[in-house]
Amino acid sequence: MRNSDLLRPEQGWACPDRIRIPAPPRREQALLLRSLSGVARFFGRAELPHIFPVMGINGRLFWPWLVFASQMMPFGRLPATDREKAILRVAWHCRSRYEWGQHVEMALKVGVSDQEIVEMTKPSMEIANCDDQLLAATCDQLCHQRLVDEENWIALNKRYTQKQVIELTMLVGHYVMVAGLLVNAGIELEPASEKVLQDFYERLPSMRGG
Secondary structure, three states: OOOOOOOOOOOOOOOOOOOOOOOOOHHHHHHHHHHHHHHHHHOOOOOOOOHHHHHHHHHHHHHHHHHHHHOOOOOOOOOHHHHHHHHHHHHHHHOOHHHHHHHHHHHHHOOOOHHHHHHOOOOHHHOOOHHHHHHHHHHHHHHHOOOOOHHHHHHHHHHOOHHHHHHHHHHHHHHHHHHHHHHHHOOOOOHHHHHHHHHHHHHHHHHOOO
């Protein structure tokens, strides 16, 4: 956990005192890494995310998961900006710094602004944009109570197709699941993603007029 982070959940980032599931030694990763280097580029990553070799320890689950996850990113039908905002909201609720840092970088790549990222950390009723307020409130309810209230459900079905609503609810649940592994394994951000995150934090004071 970085105490220097300018944005942190109220209770701080959730993390163990040590790395509980270290990535396998490189000699054991060789075949996996050769297979995944192309996958990383396919997902728009310059380097292999640490989550891949850690999850790859359980190959029986890893490969089917990778196929499933790809149907939401990059092959999802939600607008990319909405997808990334929803994942950021989940990462914030789950207090997963790795998921947060990864998706700050991805959000910026698809056109989410610094201010919009900050908005995803606020109580939903304080979010200025009505569509983002609905997205945040939906993520909140899915994370905390599973049931989306009727008012938000009706609003969601006006904004999205029924297929997109199904995708959004599954997207939130999926990233809650992933955050559980990330937090408990103690997976740390890659240096390149860490730099993007810290650069984002450095822009915040000027954005706030400080």
